Amino acid sequence: MDKTPQLQYLVSGDHEGGRVSLGRATTAAALKKARELVQEGYLDVRICTPQGRLLLPDEFDQFED
Numbered sequence: 001m002d003k004t005p006q007l008q009y010l011v012s013g014d015h016e017g018g019r020v021s022l023g024r025a026t027t028a029a030a031l032k033k034a035r036e037l038v039q040e041g042y043l044d045v046r047i048c049t050p051q052g053r054l055l056l057p058d059e060f061d062q063f064e065d
Helices: 027-039 057-062
Strands: 009-015 018-024 043-048
Touching: 009 027, 018 027, 027 043, 027 057
Parallel strands: none
Antiparallel strands: 009 018, 009 043
């Protein structure tokens, strides 16, 4: 039986070296990674939810699972 978590959220952002896109299984993990990217200076940081909604940094605090 495969116990690999299903990746539900896509966190992405732009930096000098290019664009990163990282999958996360939970809302909390997606928010944590997105905030880390913002603190590290990434631009255009977004979270794409399983429903296809795109969240920008000013919406992170309002996002609930």
